Amino acid sequence: MRPDGGILALDQGTTGSTALVVSPDGGIAGRGYREIPQHYPAPGLVEHDPHDLLEQTIAAGREAIARAGATPVAIGITNQRETVVVWDRLTGEPVAPAIVWQDRRTAARCASLASDAAEISRRTGLVTDPYFSATKLEWLIREHALGTRAARGELLAGTVDAWLVWKLTGGAVHATDPTNASRTMLYDIDAQRWSDELCALFGVPRAMLPEVRPSSGDFGVTERSVFGAEIPIRGIAGDQQSALFGQGCWHAGESKNTYGTGAFILLHAGAKRPPGAAGLLTTIACDECGRTAYALEGSIFVAGAAVQWLRDGLGVIESAAESEALARSVASTHGVCFVPALAGLGAPDWEPNARGTIVGLTRGTTRAHLVRAALEAMAYATDDILSLMSSAAGARFARLRVDGGATSNDWLMQFQADVLGVPVERPDVVETTALGAAGLAGIAAGVWNSAAEFIGTRRFTRFVPGSGTDVARAGKHEWRRAVRAALAWARDGA
Numbered sequence: 001m002r003p004d005g006g007i008l009a010l011d012q013g014t015t016g017s018t019a020l021v022v023s024p025d026g027g028i029a030g031r032g033y034r035e036i037p038q039h040y041p042a043p044g045l046v047e048h049d050p051h052d053l054l055e056q057t058i059a060a061g062r063e064a065i066a067r068a069g070a071t072p073v074a075i076g077i078t079n080q081r082e083t084v085v086v087w088d089r090l091t092g093e094p095v096a097p098a099i100v101w102q103d104r105r106t107a108a109r110c111a112s113l114a115s116d117a118a119e120i121s122r123r124t125g126l127v128t129d130p131y132f133s134a135t136k137l138e139w140l141i142r143e144h145a146l147g148t149r150a151a152r153g154e155l156l157a158g159t160v161d162a163w164l165v166w167k168l169t170g171g172a173v174h175a176t177d178p179t180n181a182s183r184t185m186l187y188d189i190d191a192q193r194w195s196d197e198l199c200a201l202f203g204v205p206r207a208m209l210p211e212v213r214p215s216s217g218d219f220g221v222t223e224r225s226v227f228g229a230e231i232p233i234r235g236i237a238g239d240q241q242s243a244l245f246g247q248g249c250w251h252a253g254e255s256k257n258t259y260g261t262g263a264f265i266l267l268h269a270g271a272k273r274p275p276g277a278a279g280l281l282t283t284i285a286c287d288e289c290g291r292t293a294y295a296l297e298g299s300i301f302v303a304g305a306a307v308q309w310l311r312d313g314l315g316v317i318e319s320a321a322e323s324e325a326l327a328r329s330v331a332s333t334h335g336v337c338f339v340p341a342l343a344g345l346g347a348p349d350w351e352p353n354a355r356g357t358i359v360g361l362t363r364g365t366t367r368a369h370l371v372r373a374a375l376e377a378m379a380y381a382t383d384d385i386l387s388l389m390s391s392a393a394g395a396r397f398a399r400l401r402v403d404g405g406a407t408s409n410d411w412l413m414q415f416q417a418d419v420l421g422v423p424v425e426r427p428d429v430v431e432t433t434a435l436g437a438a439g440l441a442g443i444a445a446g447v448w449n450s451a452a453e454f455i456g457t458r459r460f461t462r463f464v465p466g467s468g469t470d471v472a473r474a475g476k477h478e479w480r481r482a483v484r485a486a487l488a489w490a491r492d493g494a
Contacts, residue, residue, distance in 0.1 A: 007442045008064065008072035008231065009434040012057050012079045012160050013239065014038075014100065019060035020431065021068035022438040024447050026457025028429065029070065032063030039097065044104040047097035050085045053160055054167050058226060065227060075168075075222065076235035076441030078242035078433050079160040081183040084133045086140050086157045086208075092171055095155065096144050098163075099136040106135035116201065123188045123195055125273070125282030127350070133159060134185035138202040153207040159184065161236050162210040165219050168233065173220035176210040178292050179241040182284035187212070189284055190273060192292060215241075216290025216440040235440030239433045240264045241285045244295060246436030247401040247427065248455035250288035255389070255397045256432070257382055259406035262346070263303035265382060267389040267397060269294040277392035279348030280385075288451035290440050296393055298347030298385035302356075304406045306340035306374045316367045324409045327372040332471065335360035337482035338373035341490075348388050349487060357486035360478075378406065379416040379472070380479040386420065399423045401460075403430040410463075417463040418472035425460040 006029055011018040015038070021030035034056035039047040065072065082101035087094045099105070110128050113120065117128045126132055137157055141147050149155050156166065162176045181187040181194070186204060188195040194209055213219060219233035237245060240258065244266045247256040252270030257263055268285055273294045276282055285295035307323050310316040317323060339345075341354035358370070382400075390396055399422050407413060407426050417424040429435060439454045441447075448454040 006068070006070065006072055007438040007445070007447055008061055008075045008227070009438040009441070010057055010061055010075060010077045010164070011239070011431070011434040011437065012053060012077070012164060014080045014102070017053070017057040017060045018431065018434055019057070019064035020434045020438065021064045021070070021072060022435065022442070030064040030066070030068030032060035032067070034060045046100040046103045048083065048100055050087065050094040050098045050163060053098065054164060057164060061227060071229050072231055073447060074232050074234040074441045074445035076437030076439070077161050077164055077233065078237055078239050078437035079164070079180070081159065081180060081238040081240070082131055082133050083160050084136045084140070084157060085160065085163040086137070086146065086155055087163065087166070089154055089156050092167065095146065096140050098160070099140065101131060103136065104130050106130040106139055109135050109138070120185060120198070121276065123190070123198060124185050125182070125189050125276065126185050127281065128185075132183060132185040134198065134202045134204070137204050141203055147203065150208050151205045155208055156210070157204070157208040158210045159238075161238075165233060165236070168222045168226055169220035170223040174210045175213045175219055177215040177236040178212055178284040179215060179238040179286065180236070181212050183238055189282065189294070214290055214292075215286050216444045218444075232445065233441070234444035235290065235437055235442075237286060237436060237440055240266055240297065241283070241295065242436030242440070243403060243432045244268065244436065245286050245439055246432035246434075247403065248451070248458070249401060250286070250451060252393065253397050255386060256401045256403065259303050259378060259402060259404035261303065261305045263300035263378065263382065263404070265298045265300070265385050265389070266295045267386065267393055269296055269393045274393040277388055279350055280388060280392060286440065290443060296389045298389065300378070300381045300385070301343045301346040302340040303378045303381075304404070305342065306338070306377065307371075307406070309340075309342060310371060310374060317371060323371050323375060324411045326368040327375050327411045330366070330368045330372055333360070333369045333373045333376060334362070334364060335478070336365055336369045336373045337478055338370065338377050339482050339486040340374060340377050341486050345483075345486065347385050349483065351487055351490050353490040354486045355490065357482060357489065359482045359485055375409065375412045376415065376475065376479070378412065379419045380476060382416060383419045383476065397422065399425055401425045401427070403427065403432040413463045414466065415468065415472055417465050418469040419476070421465050421469065421473070423465070424463040426463070428459040
């Protein structure tokens with residue numbers, strides 16, 4: 001094999017592990033993928049077998065390397081955030097299933113923390129929610145009677161990146177990066193260290209937690225048996241922050257949106273923590289060198305999933321691809337607004353009791369109007385969040401970079417540009433989560449001399465505000481009316 005094998009990016013996600021070998025010219029030399037089984041022991045509970053996370057990631061990596069026909073010079077890791085694993089320091093064996101970020105078993109515990117919520121938010125930038133790792137780890141320690149062993153240093157814990165690093169390096173390195181640490185609700189994002197106060201609040205011994213190292217830096221070397229060579233791990237970032245880096249968003253005001261089942265919007269806020277805003281999270285991101293910076297984050301719980309529901313739940317369309325032609329076939333929604341709160345409303349409203357709401361139906365409404373309304377909802381919800389972010393950060397965004405499955409819909413991308421009034425840019429490779437991990441590792445390994453050289457390997461399709469701007473922006477008022485209707489229904493206890 002050639003020694004100039006590019007960067008192996010390992011993207012360990014919720015439903016599968018993807019591996020890409022990224023060449024110095026930015027091309028994808030090899031690709032691998034493996035599904036991850038999901039386990040639902042009871043309603044609201046979601047678990048993974050940590051062995052599956054490791055084994056399927058390694059299998060995907062081996063497939064990508066074999067297809068590339070070259071040994072990578074370094075590895076970058078990106079991962080599903082907030083999911084937590086606990087394992088035995090001596091044997092390396094998990095002591096319990098991994099509790100996944102979607103899991104809601106600690107909802108009552110989070111509700112009991114109302115008096116601590118303001119302090120938790122001040123230190124971590126997060127809301128007190130089961131989404132984050134701290135109460136999951138607290139639950140594992142309590143329910144499995146692990147406290148004594150954990151305090152003695154016999155057990156280790158971490159997000160998925162830390163678990164992978166420990167196993168890939170044969171137990172030589174127990175480390176994470178600031179982007180993942182900032183999602184645990186145990187990390188002080190101002191002091192940039194684990195918080196003794198929060199560890200005490202949740203009963204988590206510091207001895208369990210990984211060392212926090214720079215996102216673009218040294219995370220040890222893999223054992224030869226893993227990928228056939230000792231390969232240095234040189235970059236780590238949580239999935240959404242990795243996508244932000246992979247999109248070239250390194251400075252204040254630069255933003256990206258990942259349109260998947262849900263949508264995740266991040267606005268880079270620069271080197272100083274921005275003031276918070278109701279409905280938004282403050283999180284750690286990376287600058288162009290992989291050093292710590294800050295970002296505001298907003299989550300839309302249902303984005304592409306609304307189109308999937310129209311297909312699978314209602315049978316309105318036969319395929320997601322059909323939605324573009326249907327949206328183009330009508331000049332407007334004829335007053336129909338669809339608030340796809342099928343799993344509650346996320347940012348900026350954060351109303352878990354909200355449900356999907358369709359308003360403005362008439363005898364003239366057709367499936368084309370409903371499909372167009374579902375696509376418009378993604379754009380209007382994105383605009384809501386970015387407007388709030390821009391105000392909170394004091395940084396006007398000049399463009400939006402996008403990735404995820406729904407970005408293949410050119411009509412949606414143009415409508416998004418018209419709503420925002422700024423260009424929308426779609427990269428030639430939309431797997432930006434993996435590309436971000438590759439960039440962080442490749443800069444540390446010298447494959448690219450700078451972030452500018454790395455992003456220079458990408459090409460972008462640009463959608464600029466056009467003739468539809470007036471119609472698109474006029475619809476904002478009706479969209480917010482529809483959201484208020486959904487909120488009123490959720491909050492009316494009668």
